[in-house]
Amino acid sequence: MDQLASLSELDPRALREAWDRAFAPRRRDEREWRHAFGDGGAARLEGVGATRDGAVQAFFGSSSLRGRVAGRAARLGHVVDSFVSPARRAGLSGARLLVECGVEHFRLHGGADSTVVHYGWPVEAALRVGERHLGYLPLRREVVLYAEVGAGGGSPPAEVLALAGFDARHDRLWARLAAERPSCVDHDAAFLAWRVGDHPSRSYECLGVSNGEGELAGMLVLGSGESLHPSSLAVVDWLVPEGDDDVARILLEAAKARARASGVALLLAIVPTRSRAFATLQLAGLRPHDSGRVLCARSFEPRLFERDLRAQLWTTLLDSDLV
Amino acid sequence: MDSGPGGFDSHALPPPCALGRHSPPPSSASFRALNPDLIEIRPVRRDDEAAVLEAWHAAFARLDPEARRTSAAWRRMWLGAPHGLHAQAAFAADGTCLAHFGGLPMRLRLADGERRAYLVVDSFARLEARQGLARDGLLARCCRAFIAASMSKEGGEWAHGFPVARAWELGRRLLSYEFDDEVRLWTGPLESFERLARAGGLEARPASIDEGIDRLDLEVHAGLGRIVRSRAHLAWRLPDDGVACEVRDASGTLRGFAAARESMLLGEPHLCLLDWIVAKHDDEAAAALLAHLAAFGRRSAATRVALLASHLDPHGARWARLGLVLVALENTHACFVAGRPDEARALARQVHLTLLDTDLA
Known part of the structure; x- marks a missing residue:
């Protein structure tokens, strides 16, 4: 008989062993980074596992992150690291077990006083299960924007700054951006320090443009795009206020230069299809292509209609575990 | 086709708790006063044109004063279809059309053969007859009648449409609509x-x-x-x-x-x-x-x-x-296949549509 237990009740060692059986074994530092516990950090893992005879059979969880929903401070949960152990995957019982964990997870960790919106990009089979049993709302098929960068020079425009570390300038830039993005994870200095600066196995590069008075007019984060295309550099975060087209153009030129310098064929980006950035990037020469990934959400905010969530939820690749 | 921006004639929309909030049009008695036992859900016939058009205007003109559908346009859309008239409607005892759900039949050619497709359009309940998310609402009942009459698990007919946001939300909850993608x-x-x-x-x-x-x-x-x-x-x-x-x-x-x-x-x-x-x-x-x-x-x-x-x-x-x-x-491309819930979206990913295949323009 399987027993359901919340993350804090699960034996950490049994959970680690189960994760390693379900996914490729991870380095300890990567696991600890991803599964940051406690409310003080940018992220905290929440979840529910099913155990039998002391072994974890399945787990459903979200990385709960600070952000805003419909303009109000709230937590959003990125559904990650959910699995059924390989031995239990055959037939319907595996899906049923995952659904049981998911239902309990949302009962414990979904709500206005906990994590208001959970989101993710499930594979097709998980999407079907999620729609039928876990209240997933499919919001959009993500469109990946790409540009062939060609060969040639690798120097970014002179106005571009290589940013090291994250400070109050990032918070002030984010304060401007947050006003344009009513439902999103906060990409402020603390988040960037955790997600970009502290990542144990992936490296990123942050490029910014100053407004001439010591403030950041805009910035982007570059990282490998190989999960989407084997020879690509990705704009994994786009932190440019709407309408600052000059800043956008300079940063994209810099990103293309970096891509050329690193010898990859493509520059990629994913931004919401309803956003102005989606048009800005296309007008700058990036072309759209179906990514095959569907953004889904489960909302616990009764005042937030599905149509509003679809229009508002601002995600970039940095909100996923693809980069 | 004639309803103006956004193609919202795909579906009339259910304002929350609409029932009883709006005064009924003069042509019809209050829906609440209607005896549900006297409401008939049946296939739309050629001679229903006037009642259906009256209901269409009652449903859409409140949302878009520009929305107009002439008799000629209705006849062309529904009676001119090469594969017949496939629509169901709910009628009050006095002949008032209360709700309508229909699909324009077309041939869909796939790599492994042909099957019937329906472009779902003109699916609406008039304002005073809407029942929110009630499973036995008139629109849902018309949809079920449409499925029973025009679709089958064996036939694998593919129904699809381009509902606006609120109609999609209703369709997803009540009418088994599957999500394909937002419309771009x-x-x-x-x-x-x-x-x-x-x-x-x-x-x-x-x-x-x-x-x-x-x-x-x-x-x-x-x-x-x-x-x-x-x-x-x-x-x-x-x-x-x-x-x-x-x-x-x-x-x-x-x-x-x-x-x-x-x-x-x-x-x-x-x-x-x-x-x-x-x-x-x-x-x-x-x-x-x-x-x-x-x-x-x-x-x-x-x-x-x-x-x-x-x-x-x-x-x-x-x-x-x-x-x-x-x-x-804001429209969604939605679809369903009767009795085969996993098939609709997979089919949608195989079909290359143009605006001619929609009611958006």
């Missing part, structure tokens, strides 16, 4: 269609609507799911107020076909590319057709062009090269 358009200035350099002596001219178009379509879109462009289908679906043109080579072989009309989209008049059948690398034919369409557009009020984006469109890169950009609408 390629848009840009009218001049975009003139950017493809003309080469050779090909000229586009008004199209001859014959079976050659479907043969070209089969060749150009081999392996893709397509609504069959038979002569009868095109005669039914191509609007009278648009343009349909073709390009033939010196031997008379059809090289390309295109159709467009002016329509309100995104709040302004657009030259809407309804259909586009040209080999992927045939720039010569493409340039001739686009120049012909642009000339038509210059005689209209449209200053911009629009066409339905499809991830299967062989010409996607062409539209980007011409400077068009993708814009997302």
Whole structure:
């Protein structure tokens, strides 16, 4: 008989062993980074596992992150690291077990006083299960924007700054951006320090443009795009206020230069299809292509209609575990 | 087709708790006063035209005062369909139409054979007869009657449509709608269609609507799911107020076909590319057709062009090269297959649709 237990009740060692059986074994530092516990950090893992005879059979969880929903401070949960152990995957019982964990997870960790919106990009089979049993709302098929960068020079425009570390300038830039993005994870200095600066196995590069008075007019984060295309550099975060087209153009030129310098064929980006950035990037020469990934959400905010969530939820690749 | 921006005639919308909040129209008794036992749900017949049109206007005119559907347009849409009239409606004892759910039948050609497709349009409940998310609401009952009469698990008929946001939410919860994607358009200035350099002596001219178009379509879109462009289908679906043109080579072989009309989209008049059948690398034919369409557009009020984006469109890169950009609408492409819930979305991913296959323009 399987027993359901919340993350804090699960034996950490049994959970680690189960994760390693379900996914490729991870380095300890990567696991600890991803599964940051406690409310003080940018992220905290929440979840529910099913155990039998002391072994974890399945787990459903979200990385709960600070952000805003419909303009109000709230937590959003990125559904990650959910699995059924390989031995239990055959037939319907595996899906049923995952659904049981998911239902309990949302009962414990979904709500206005906990994590208001959970989101993710499930594979097709998980999407079907999620729609039928876990209240997933499919919001959009993500469109990946790409540009062939060609060969040639690798120097970014002179106005571009290589940013090291994250400070109050990032918070002030984010304060401007947050006003344009009513439902999103906060990409402020603390988040960037955790997600970009502290990542144990992936490296990123942050490029910014100053407004001439010591403030950041805009910035982007570059990282490998190989999960989407084997020879690509990705704009994994786009932190440019709407309408600052000059800043956008300079940063994209810099990103293309970096891509050329690193010898990859493509520059990629994913931004919401309803956003102005989606048009800005296309007008700058990036072309759209179906990514095959569907953004889904489960909302616990009764005042937030599905149509509003679809229009508002601002995600970039940095909100996923693809980069 | 005539309801103005956004194509919201796909479905009438259920305002929250609408029942009883609005005064009923003078032509009908209060829905709450109606005896549910006296409401009849049955197939729509030719002689229901007046009642259905009255209900259509009652449902849509409140949302869009510009929404108008003439008798001729209704007859053409529903009675002119080559594969018959497939719609169900709820009628009060006095003959008032309270709700309507229908699909325009079409042939869908897939890599493994043909099946019936329905374009779901004109699905609505009049305001005073809406029952929110009640499972036994009249719209849901009409939908179930439609499925029972026109679809079957064995037949695998694919029903799809482009509901606006609130209608999608209702369809997802009550009518088994499956999500395919948000609806996106390629848009840009009218001049975009003139950017493809003309080469050779090909000229586009008004199209001859014959079976050659479907043969070209089969060749150009081999392996893709397509609504069959038979002569009868095109005669039914191509609007009278648009343009349909073709390009033939010196031997008379059809090289390309295109159709467009002016329509309100995104709040302004657009030259809407309804259909586009040209080999992927045939720039010569493409340039001739686009120049012909642009000339038509210059005689209209449209200053911009629009066409339905499809991830299967062989010409996607062409539209980007011409400077068009993708814009997302609030509509959803939704679909369902009776008794086979996992199949609808998989089918949708195989079918390359154009605006001609929709009610958006």
